[in-house]
Amino acid sequence: MPVLHNKISNYKLRTSMLSESEPRITISFYRYFILNNPHKFRDNLYRIFNTLQIFGRIYIASEGINAQISVPKKHFNKFRKTLYTLHPQLNGLRLNIALEDNGKSFWVLRMKVRPRIIADGINDSTFNPSDVGHYLKAELVNAMADDPKVLFVDMRNHYEYEVGHFNQAIEIPSNTFREQLSMVIKILWHNKDKKIVIYCTGGIRCEKASAWMRHNGFKNIYQVEGGIIEYVRRAREKALPLKFIGKNFVFDERLGERITPDIIAYCHQCGKPCDSHTNCQNQNCNLLFIQCHICNERYIGCCSITCQEKQSLPLLHALKNSKEMI
Structure with missing residues (x-):
């Protein structure tokens, strides 16, 4: 075996x-x-x-x-x-x-x-996940992005939106997709009859989100086909202007793909323009945050002085023991 x-x-x-x-x-x-x-x-x-x-x-x-x-x-x-x-x-x-x-x-x-391929918290037996929104290729995404009557909604987490998004996109503040599904209904309820375009990284969250919004009475739901990744690929192939600016956050070792030169985020420690994510080096913290290279050196990859001190303790302890053994 x-x-x-x-x-x-x-x-x-x-x-x-x-x-x-x-x-x-x-x-x-x-x-x-x-x-x-x-x-x-x-x-x-x-x-x-x-x-x-x-x-x-x-x-x-x-x-x-x-x-x-x-x-x-x-x-x-x-x-x-x-x-x-x-x-x-x-x-x-x-x-x-x-x-x-x-x-x-x-x-x-x-x-x-797993119980679900993406955690959504939906426990409604009448929900039909296959009743999704209308797909939009890059050409139509750009056309709708130029229409002030159309709402663009980002179905990603805050740290993803922070480093890159469509220019006019609305952020749905939440820590998880499960929270976001309920919040998007509440936040946009008074706009449920408008044309709404939702997007995410590769499309999977929008499949569930568009069906959930339709289930809750939203009639004109559109989704970016293939998410940001497919939109950018096709826009570049067709020489279309990019309406998405900044970085596309990705959940792997790279932590991001550069889409345009625009840096729209700031270092969480010094406030300078920066869109580089890092995980706090204090393993008990491991916070994902934005940190410029200067602060990375200053705080040895940690999110705070407290974490820096905790991260330094094992090294100081090892140095102390080595000196005592001499």
Whole structure:
């Protein structure tokens, strides 16, 4: 029986990934479809992806699959062919290829079976998740972005919106997608008859959000097809002006893809223009925040003096012990 989960330390895996010379491609994809046996599907997929040296984070549920992965370039065609033949609902699935990529996005394969492929908190038996909004390609996105009567709504978290968004987009302040689904109804209720365009990173959150909004009485819901990733890819291909400015936050080692030169966020410590995210080096904190390179050096990658002091304690303790041993 092959090992169906990772048993090597993250440190060794990350070190190995960073030392790789083999080119890789970062890809994301999702599909809502009925899986009768998600555990069996998961184990089969794990064996295949492990053989192809694929890294990444994949969630599988009875409602479908949600994946962000790193594929060796030499295995890309085999990966795509295998994925498309794995299940009838996956044939021809759109693969969102990263916009700004050095292949160093993931270093381990994590594949989990969950109740939902994205946590939404919906417990309404009458809800139809397939009744989604109208899809918009980049050309129509731009046309609607120029219409002052159309509302653009960002269905991502605050830290994603902070570094990049469509110019006129409304932020739905929340810490989780679950919270956001209820808040978007409350905030936009008085505008429910207007044309509303929603968007997210790759489209998966908008699939659920647009259906939920329609379920709650919103009639004119549109969604950016393929999310920010597909919008930017197609806009660049068609030489269209980009209405999304700044960075597109991504949930992997890169933490962001540069879309336009605009820096619309600020260092959380000194207030200077900056859109580089970092995780606080104090492992007990691990806060995701924006930090410029000067503050990164000053606070040794920590979010505060308190965390800096806590992070320095083990090193000071080790130095003290080494001196006592001399």
